[in-house]
């Protein structure tokens with residue numbers, strides 16, 4: 001438990017606190033008309049990030065879930081799960097992504113309602129309104145809060161409870177705190193003078209709103225303030241990990257990894273839904289805008305160099321299944337090379353399937369490496385080992401290189417590896433190789449799916 005007193009400086013100037021412009025009206029007895037809940041009841045004014053304009057939210061049933069990789073503490077391997085979702089026709093190509101609507105865990109919400117003294121009103125219909133005394137012209141009711149709602153719905157479906165807390169928010173929390181020590185802690189944490197403490201507690205240790213409430217027992221922010229200033233609970237993107245040719249467009253698969261010991265909001269929700277006995281559990285999804293990170297029929301004649309680390313293999317499983325199915329009708333002329341990095345051989349998603357694709361000439365080259373164990377190796381090393389042939393293939397006019405890795409550092413290391421390959425094979429200096437890599441990006445020959 002953090003000793004909050006140790007974080008109070010002798011002298012500090014608290015940040016300007018966020019103001020409060022809303023109020024909650026519990027006198028309303030209007031029941032919501034629709035059966036929908038949360039942000040799905042907010043109407044067309046509420047936009048979902050990167051949604052295709054024509055798309056609406058779809059309730060997809062979880063038809064099947066399968067653990068692809070077991071968690072392993074010794075090698076820091078994350079548990080990886082594949083979900084098969086069934087929904088109405090969903091037009092997609094391998095590489096496309098969907099948005100998944102998350103919800104906060106019922107136990108977390110229950111605890112919060114209790115802690116904020118809202119448990120008796122948890123399911124009482126209410127309406128968020130502009131405060132009568134509100135003088136701020138720009139004040140408005142957040143679009144992600146339904147017109148008539150209840151505190152439980154707000155905390156479950158609308159607000160992000162685990163966002164990074166801004167200093168002005170902390171300063172406002174101080175004003176809702178009766179205990180002097182706790183108030184001092186929050187006010188100080190919001191100050192410029194205590195930036196080192198803010199960085200360590202909020203940014204590095206990851207203290208979030210529920211943790212602050214636990215540390216400061218007398219902090220009692222009103223619901224209206226939280227509705228106004230906690231961020232919106234946003235959908236998370238997931239890559240489609242199969243081909244529509246495998247199962248038709250009513251079925252799609254996603255693959256997610258679970259952070260341990262504290263899983264994220266969406267992944268916890270998906271885990272809980274998979275464990276539900278009464279089937280089928282549903283998740284709300286929508287198709288996101290497409291981009292060039294996809295594999296379609298016309299790519300059968302071109303070459304692909306696929307580079308994946310960890311769960312980043314997910315979209316490529318769709319690419320390869322698509323190629324396999326098309327190949328049954330017409331032989332594919334293009335070459336497909338796959339480089340895979342994972343912590344251990346067991347952590348390579350669908351390893352046997354990859355080997356089978358290599359056997360059946362869906363893959364012309366399959367290279368795998370593992371970052372844990374006696375002789376750790378990394379994808380960039382494999383690239384450098386293959387430098388001559390790799391650069392030759394990459395520079396052909398109809399070759400595209402795709403990278404998918406679940407971390408920024410990894411993507412940077414892969415880019416550096418590729419840069420070294422260009423230097424070595426084309427006898428370039430670093431500046432020129434970097435410039436050529438940039439040019440490849442601009443030409444659409446170097447495509448990256450960033451998961452951040």
Ligand SMILES: Cc1cc2nc3c(=O)[nH]c(=O)nc-3n(C[C@H](O)[C@H](O)[C@H](O)COP(=O)(O)OP(=O)(O)OC[C@H]3O[C@@H](n4cnc5c(N)ncnc54)[C@H](O)[C@@H]3O)c2cc1C
Pocket residue numbers: 078097102162236237238239240254255256257258259263264265266267268311314315449450451452
């Ligand atoms: C275009 C795109 C495609 C994506 N495709 C996939 C996909 O196919 N499969 C997939 O698993 N993810 C994918 N992601 C990431 C995904 O959208 C989520 O960010 C991830 O699943 C964590 O969501 P959460 O709500 O559970 O975690 P949050 O509640 O948002 O987690 C909070 C923080 O915890 C950390 N965290 C949580 N879970 C993990 C994890 N598993 N690994 C590392 N850190 C974690 C992160 O730092 C995160 O910021 C994709 C992201 C993008 C932008």
